[in-house]
Amino acid sequence: MKILLLGEYSRLHNSLKEGLLALGHEVTLVGTGDSFKNFPVDLSFEPKLTTKNWFFTFLKKVVFKLTNLNLEETEKGIRFYFLLPKLKNYDVVQLINSNAIETHPSWSIKLLNKLFSKNKNWILLICGDETSVVDALLDKKLSYSILTPYFEKQVPANYFDYSLKYTKPNYRKLYAFVSQNVSQIITSDFDYKLPLDSLNIKNTFLPNPINTDLIDYVEPAIHEKALIFLGINKKNAFKKGIPFFEKAVEIIKQKYPSKVEIIITENVPYQEYIQLYNQAHIVLDMVYAYDQGYNALEAMVKGKVVFTGAEKEFMEYYQLTERVCVNALPDVDYLVQELSFLIENPEEIINISKRARAFIEKEHHYVTIAQKYVDVWSKK
Missing domain, CATH: 3.40.50 (Rossmann fold)
Structure with missing residues (x-):
């Protein structure tokens, strides 16, 4: 064809x-x-x-x-x-x-x-x-x-x-x-x-x-700090609900000064964007979403824990009983709570990471x- x-x-x-x-x-x-x-x-x-x-x-x-x-x-x-x-x-x-x-x-x-x-x-x-x-x-x-x-x-x-x-x-x-x-x-x-x-x-x-053949899975290796990545495209920031993430990470920085590192970028080319978030454990993608967009999926296949859309329609369609990503909501307190849980329970970062990769290979190959x-x- x-x-x-x-x-x-x-x-x-x-x-x-x-x-x-x-x-x-x-x-x-x-x-x-x-x-x-x-x-x-x-x-x-x-x-x-x-x-x-x-x-x-x-x-x-x-x-x-x-x-x-x-x-x-x-x-x-x-x-x-x-x-x-x-x-x-x-x-x-x-x-x-x-x-x-x-x-x-x-x-x-x-x-x-x-x-x-x-x-x-x-x-x-x-x-x-x-x-x-x-x-x-x-x-x-x-x-x-x-x-x-x-x-x-x-x-x-x-x-x-x-x-x-x-x-x-x-x-x-x-x-x-x-x-x-x-x-x-x-x-x-x-x-x-x-x-x-x-x-x-x-x-x-x-x-x-998603071309899983081109993207290697790297199991999160969490030592002293959990690395959180927020990539901002200024043109779409409000449409994606990025201000909720920005407020949440400011609170997280104050709450866990020795346990987290925050990486924030603005309007960088795709390849540079990918390289910068490669080192992160957690990727903050989008709040106003019901499903994962392309950036979220590529992060998931790498084994990142992604805050993105994962509403009930998504969970029901794929018949999921465990999280493959974190459903991000337009609620700063909720986002802080979810981030805090992962920072305090790093083993859950690894568990979600493994499920995310398996999910992409099964449903998005x-x-x-x-x-x-x-x-x-x-x-x-």
Whole structure:
């Protein structure tokens, strides 16, 4: 099978590609690298002029201020247009988002129309912000979500512009075009499946693929101090509930000055991020979540104890009776209590670590998940 994967935000498509290649399929991954994360792609439409050239970077700011036109989006669209001759005769085209090309929505529709006309089966993967997901969250279909800080006015409303843009008419039109043309909608975890289910939108849930062959398990060796890692992406900090973690670790530092070491990073490239948290025993990932995202899963496969989403829907689906991670809640006292328990009971860090690795190998193995994708794509 010849497969085109369009877009990359978390390494999901890279791991899926590795699984598909192991199964003998031909795969091309097209994307921008997602800014500072710099994910590998086969064909790139990265906007180099408007992000790396000082003159065009300055011009981009001036034009946006005067006209509200984003020249970076324009550049992505132009670069993708010139890739189109190479993107044909694929058996499957999977978009990581309705806005996978990341250009002006009206341009996206025209470019996708050209792309779809040259290829066969089109799939929409929902693994992040999307029109249908944001609609459900705005309707408060879930008890809490990445929009909780928006409802509680914890930060200015414009902080949520990226998520809320999906509710604007031009993005709605783009989502409608994509969702009406694809044969399948796939969701990657419960943070996207639950919102779509609440709106009665048919979707197929396929867990994130993790390449366990590339990631070694290291059993936590806890000597004098427990090492806690908090990696912050400033753009998404409030949406993830990071302030709860920041307050919790400040209390933990005061409570256990000789028993813990805290590592905090901000906006570092993916590879550097991985290297920094390799030494940690505990990783603080996300509060506003029902399931684990990609960073959490990669930390779990390494044997980290991860504070992330692990709500009852997750526990019930996988029929878990013991914790493979810690369900993080938007409650500082609760987080301090859970961290304190682990610091005072280091053997539990080791127990959760072992269960986390076993869970990923069983439920998220990249080749097993890749085959599930192929099975879904093959449905008529």
